[in-house]
Amino acid sequence: MRSPAAPQNLPIDGFDAARWRALGGMRQEPPWQTLPDHVRRTSAGRPWQGLAVWHQVGPLGDLYVPPHDSHVILLRRGQPTRLLQRHGSQVGQTHLQRGDAVVLPTDTPSFWRSSAARDNIHIDLAPAWLQRAAGCDVALANCFGRSDTALAAFADLLLASLDNGASLSPAFGEHIAMALAIHLVEHYAQPRSAPRAQGSLSMRQMRQVADAVQGSLHERWPVARLAALAGLSPFHFARAFKASFGTTPHAWLQLQRMELAAQLVRGSRMPLEDIARQTGHPSAAHFSHAFRRHWGLAPSAYRRAG
Structure with missing residues (x-):
């Protein structure tokens, strides 16, 4: 800037x-x-x-x-x-x-x-x-x-x-x-008032966030909801999360969804519409686009390659 x-x-x-x-x-x-x-x-x-x-x-x-x-x-x-x-x-x-x-x-x-x-x-x-x-x-x-x-x-x-x-x-x-x-x-x-200094998340906070998200990847996870799990403001949480996980909450969440999606596409015969819902995508078309952008292959091609 x-x-x-x-x-x-x-x-x-x-x-x-x-x-x-x-x-x-x-x-x-x-x-x-x-x-x-x-x-x-x-x-x-x-x-x-x-x-x-x-x-x-x-x-x-x-x-x-x-x-x-x-x-x-x-x-x-x-x-x-x-x-x-x-x-x-x-x-x-x-x-x-x-x-x-x-x-x-x-x-x-x-x-x-x-x-x-x-x-x-x-x-x-x-x-x-x-x-x-x-x-x-x-x-x-x-x-x-x-x-x-x-x-x-x-x-x-x-x-x-x-x-x-x-x-x-x-x-x-x-x-x-x-x-x-x-x-x-x-x-x-x-x-106007000095906020509590934050470096990174504690191990307990990291575990709370990871367990909650990975158990409900189909749900919406805005920063404010994630921050509430750790007991922090969204601003301080975003900084502490990146210091702890090495990436932004949004990028980490998308990685978790794509990891699960890859397991379900290759390891099951579940319809893509069901996988899309389970991984928090609004439609099969949206899921296919996100999957291809992340893995370099469409879900159908990834399934055939397995």
Whole structure:
């Protein structure tokens, strides 16, 4: 990731101080309601708790945006632009490239001046997700723009989900919100209270996690559920898990499923649909694709080779 732009003390020509002061008394609303004429698409109506995405398209011109109760992640979608911003008392400017990210903490009024038409993806995330991920109260730092491929990928995924059934699943929103929160805690947040230091999982914690997962590979195992087994926050669990197992929880879980799948494909005549269900895959087609990607052979070819 490219380093973030540092806050600066910059004069802002044409800045309307009276309009800025008025923001503090405005009622907090979802951002797409603050700028209704800029909204091309939104996740409004999806059953997501504390998570929203919307596509902003608008002309040049200064924007004064009141504070609201979500953290804001802005991803540039259009052509590069010079962007002058004020986040609360801090002012910064950057040359924003396609895919670059801006992070605005909750309860912060903001001012925006762009040299090119607005074409951005906004992700709004409730602070409760960060507290849940970190296991303590955390505060986000202002980020006036930097390259962040992970946040850009989240934005693309959320926007694409509006065109398929994934956006109608509450579980989809929960998984994305937690993954976003863990990323923000790791790269953008400062703890208000020092969390308990964690190195790696104890042998007991490793055994608890492995036994639970391997006994129920057909079930969903989001990071939050795994972390609860070890008695840790999702953020600290993800770090401690990688230190202990040498890989991420998601990659380890997929390895366990593929090991079991290989045993069942080669050592039994069980139908692929049943193996898919037993190894946590939603369909035989999804299972076959994952199996081939992992083992280099389709399940049917792997069975014949045995």
